[in-house]
Amino acid sequence: MPAKEIVIISAKGGVGKTTVSSSLAVLLNERTNIVAVDTDVDAPNLGIILGCNAERKIPVQASEKAFINRDLCDDCGICVKHCKEGALKMVNGKLQFIYHLCEGCGTCEIVCPRKAIEIKRVDSGVIKIGKSRYGFPCVTGELYIGEASSGQIVTTAKRFGSMEAWKFKAEYLIIDGPPGSSCPTISSITGSNYVILTTEPTPAAISDLKRAIGLAEHFKIPHGIIINKADLVPEFREEVHRLADDKGIEILGEIPYDKKVPVAIANVTPVVLFDGNSPAAMALKRISNRVYEIMKGL
Ligand code: SF4
Ligand code: SF4
Structure with a gap:
């Protein structure tokens, strides 16, 4: 059976998408085989946080x-x-x-x-295939500076991710999607099994969240929301909840503002491993349990 694809996206950049992806990858890897795939091809950071090497580099002529x-x-x-x-x-x-x-x-x-x-x-980009420092395979799509074929690099990275999953009998692809709601994001969620929409309680992030919800709805992909820095502005946190209620979307969990997160990023380590007892790490563990439950039912 092909590996199921979990794609983590955020229409607005900088709201914690890669923090969520990197932690979910290491947590789900404790339960089953996974492959991490970075499709944020303009700024691929997942591989940096996970310590992915590049055993193979495959140029993409797109x-x-x-x-x-x-x-x-x-x-x-x-x-x-x-x-x-x-x-x-x-x-x-x-x-x-x-x-x-x-x-x-x-x-x-x-x-x-x-x-x-x-x-x-x-050559408009490259696919790097290797292993993370935690032992699971990882695939990174990288678009060369000034190139415009991001959608094709995303699709190619996912294809190589699926091949690695088949080789290593992985159950899930954990895909860090690109920010925004245009072509590369559409490529990243196309054919996926579940989309995690990461947001934060700010007007800009909520506005962009609506666009991301529109994408998931349009492609009829099951989806849930994670609120990062959930305690930042209570009023806007409530707004995310109202939006989720109106749309019938599950809030998978809320990650509190936690100073350990930027320190973990600076130390290129997923926060759940950097400080497993930090409030953000505890929230991510609960979210990971919920995502695992959902995926078992799909
Ligand atoms: S200037 Fe352009 S059109 Fe003219 S010979 Fe050179 S390449 Fe051809
Ligand atoms: S964009 Fe300009 S330079 Fe490039 S192929 Fe078209 S006409 Fe030629």
Whole structure:
């Protein structure tokens, strides 16, 4: 049976998604086999907290770029007029190419009278596969700076995660999703079994939580909410509860504001291992028990 996918997302960045993912990974690993997958491809941090090595690195060619043959180009400038992305410019009568602006559309290749341009596939990211310092396999998707194919890197990371799960007979993929509610987040939750929506009691986080709920509802994926720093502003904590009640979404648990959390992050250790008796760690253990129960029923 394929491993079940638990995806931890937060429409707003910085609300504790990776704190939750890293702790859930080590806690669920105490009960069963898991694979940790980092699909926060713009800023992959899960592997850092879990101490993942990269035994294998697999480049992903998810985009295309123009390549100019300077021996054939006579700097006529025709291609510049047709490049809608501004990736081609004439500077002092010479053609200049701005790599990161090129979308690989191929128009310049078509219009160049001297056949000086060729569109080629390029590496836009890498998948790193290895083991965490806690012994379980981990897969990290990383998008190269300036590249735009994040959704494809996310999908590829998940695919390699599933292959590792099959190899190591893992029951769950614990997937740290990207922040936001656009293409990479959609790629991370597509085909998953359960989505954990991490939020905090602030107006911005609640506004973004509504978008994340919309995504989970749209794709009909069972989901629950974790309120991080739950005691920050009681009024907004109540608002999250009202929202959850209105939508019929379970609050999986509340993590209190705990100074041990940033210290654990600075020490690159999941907080449940850094100080297992801290209030945040105790809350995460209760949440992990609840998630395990839910997953058994799915
Ligand atoms: S159209 Fe072709 S020959 Fe003209 S500037 Fe562009 S690459 Fe060079
Ligand atoms: S491939 Fe498209 S975006 Fe890239 S340089 Fe050519 S016309 Fe511009």
